Amino acid sequence: MAIMSKRPLRIGLSARIYHPQAGARGIQSKSLQYLEQSVAHWVMSRDVMVFMIPSVSGDGQVHRSSIRLSDYAEYLDGLVLQGGADISPQCYGEEPLHPDWAGDRVRDAYEMELLHEFMESGKAVLGICRGAQLINVALGGTLHQDIVLQVENAASHVHEDFDRHAHGVTWSGSSAFAKLYPGMTGGRVTSIHHQAIKTLGRGLRVEATSVNDEVIEAVRLETKPYVLGLQWHPEFHPPGSSELLDCTPILDEFLAAARGRRW
Template sequence: MAEDNADDNGSADKAGPPRVPDRRAGGGASRYLRPGDTPWSLAGRVLRSRWRALGDRLGRDFMRRTLRIGVSARIYHPEPGAVGLRSKNLQYLEESIAQWVMSRDVLVFMVPTVNTSGLLHPSNITLRHYARHLDGLVLQGGADVSPTTYAESPSRPEWSGDRARDVYELELLHEFVEAGKPVLGICRGCQLINVAFGGTLYQDVATDLPGAQAHVHEDYDAHRHAIVFPPGSSLGKMFPDQRRPTVNSIHHQAVKDLGRDILVEAMSDPDGVVEAIRYQRAPFVMGLQWHPEFHRAKGTALLDCTPVLDAFLRAARETRL
């Protein structure tokens, strides 16, 4: 009947969205609801609240997830006549490099060489998979880079380097660069970064640069010299109070001709041999000619390179998926 659809003034109800009933008890809407709330507005606020909570949780998980850093493998090649384990190819890392990286509470994984066409244990895993799933790469020190890798012949047989490791690490480096992940090269790793982008090396500093100071010595990691940062160096900005810091020196090869888009970050003093480089077309690809992982063990006189490690790890955090 018409009377059923009229209010106290006799006017008909106007059409509109359904309202949440304002019941005080008995299963109706609660008094704390906003006046004029509808089921749709309430559902919208609930969904937005759930979405914010999910975003907050994902953000916390993203920041809390431990970084995963890969370290390239050193390779032991069996010598003629070797028996037992020494008759096998071995891949390993020097523990100090892993401990240095882990000192910032990150996980370290040694990245092995891969052989997708292997007869014994074929696999579809490639180095690209490691670049996809790890957050950054450290190229550790070790054997010489082979002169054949930068289109030269060894001046002496003992300077022939490790061509097999070069091939493996060059692919690994390029996969991480292509994936937008940061790379930190140590000693040999610094030289490999330069070669990877078309640069060359002095096969032996003492021979090729007779006026240079000694860069390798029987004291091994106890041997040291000073370095300086050229104007505009990002390393110089990390160490604004260090004008002539001291680093260890354990290398007989060194960067010669710079690769494309490679900038010098540090030089030895006073002879000017390149001691650090940066590839400027990537967020973070840097090479240090010295071994920062050995510094703290040799006292406070050597440059504390924790700021370099932190910059590398920040880049890993910022560029990971």
């Protein structure tokens, strides 16, 4: 009798949202939901099936009563919250200090609901850049609206070179990263953010900080389910790079947590 092979993991990826601008025509007059190719390919590098999860509200034709975000949490094995627009300061009880930092309340609400549905289902969650900030705010934490403005002796965390900009991070021996990276205390990571975690959300602990200014660079939920937030972009770290931290141990840990839900 033939032995059935295990099915591939099914990982959901939250959508970035493009909102139509006044006076736009054609496709730009529509709400667009999309993903950044690199993050999908990074997750797929372990023979994982990736599904972008669209929001189920807005101006589309599908009503919330027909498909819910909880249905995705039930069907999929894990969730990746990808990067993108700022979190609205109103989500943590503040007003934007600059109009450009107002964020995207529509996406905030969608991803917070998505996060809570996956956590309620006991599924693994990995947040990248904005995703790490979203996890923190959803659990009651706050953010620095702008690192340069609000962090003393701030180092550079964003640069016009975009994904070619990097800085060092460090972790202590008590961090779970110490087990993932034996003999290491840090590395260099791709950095594309002007906001950062300020006060921690409920149940989170700091896993890594920036070398020069101690900005929080990674957080982890201390209890189940598996929830990890990375302020950096592992999808922009070339495989085998000698200059940047090899993030495959982090990906493998996340996928192992997702797999443990089923096997």
